Amino acid sequence: MTPPTGPQEPRDTKHPVVQLILIWIVASAIGIVLVLAIDWFPPQADTQAEAIDKQWDVLLVVSVPIFVLVMLVAIYSVLRFRARPGDKRDGAPIHGNTRLEVVWVTVPFLIVSALAAYGWIVLDDIEAKKPNELKVLVKAQQFNWSFEYPDNDKVQSAQLVVPKGRPIDFDIEASDVIHSFWVPAFRMKQDAVPGITTHTRVTPTRIGTYQVVCAELCGLGHSTMRQGVRVVEPGAFAAWMAGKREEKAKAAEQGGGSQ
Numbered sequence: 001m002t003p004p005t006g007p008q009e010p011r012d013t014k015h016p017v018v019q020l021i022l023i024w025i026v027a028s029a030i031g032i033v034l035v036l037a038i039d040w041f042p043p044q045a046d047t048q049a050e051a052i053d054k055q056w057d058v059l060l061v062v063s064v065p066i067f068v069l070v071m072l073v074a075i076y077s078v079l080r081f082r083a084r085p086g087d088k089r090d091g092a093p094i095h096g097n098t099r100l101e102v103v104w105v106t107v108p109f110l111i112v113s114a115l116a117a118y119g120w121i122v123l124d125d126i127e128a129k130k131p132n133e134l135k136v137l138v139k140a141q142q143f144n145w146s147f148e149y150p151d152n153d154k155v156q157s158a159q160l161v162v163p164k165g166r167p168i169d170f171d172i173e174a175s176d177v178i179h180s181f182w183v184p185a186f187r188m189k190q191d192a193v194p195g196i197t198t199h200t201r202v203t204p205t206r207i208g209t210y211q212v213v214c215a216e217l218c219g220l221g222h223s224t225m226r227q228g229v230r231v232v233e234p235g236a237f238a239a240w241m242a243g244k245r246e247e248k249a250k251a252a253e254q255g256g257g258s259q
């Protein structure tokens, strides 16, 4: 043990608790305003995006005060308890604080459990089967996507076209390696795994063209595995589908077969 060489009077044990709580509240409020002002995501193009973005905001609002609290205690401790020049004493022998430990286990447990329950409810809701779904088969291969409409003469398309307002039920398949079907504007992402069919659902709400992205490293061309998804009015979708069916019928006629 180093013999004490510094001042011998006990350190002041009072902490500016009220000031720290005020700083915590003000800094948290500023932090929450800042993180909510950030435009984190691409446009919301389906009902799922609205639910997911709302959940993201809730996570931010819960996380910011915790982050600020941890940083505040850390910064305060570094400033307050640092060794002053010439002070060679050991720190006080602390053997824990049962009340504090119970609090810091229980409170995070409750917060995380509540957030997990909320996440479960949101996921259950956005993945639920809906009436009048349009089935679309998503086929992934190195390095492109193709789409088939099983209830519409198995029409094939290189571009995904979906009607606004109608729930879409995607079956997802891969023919070589694992890919991941992701439309950032829809927020939903699902692995495409050889040998099994995976599923995801969206209900498009916004007319426009968005990107289909492969979100699983699948080989040299992975970064180029991008295609478009077009959300159109139901009437335009019906017209597009009629054109595709006609195209397909003509091709079958010329080919002399049914496929």
Ligand SMILES: [Cu+2]
Residues within 6 Å of the ligand: 140, 141, 142, 143, 178, 179, 180, 214, 215, 216, 217, 218, 222, 225
């Ligand atoms: Cu891929």
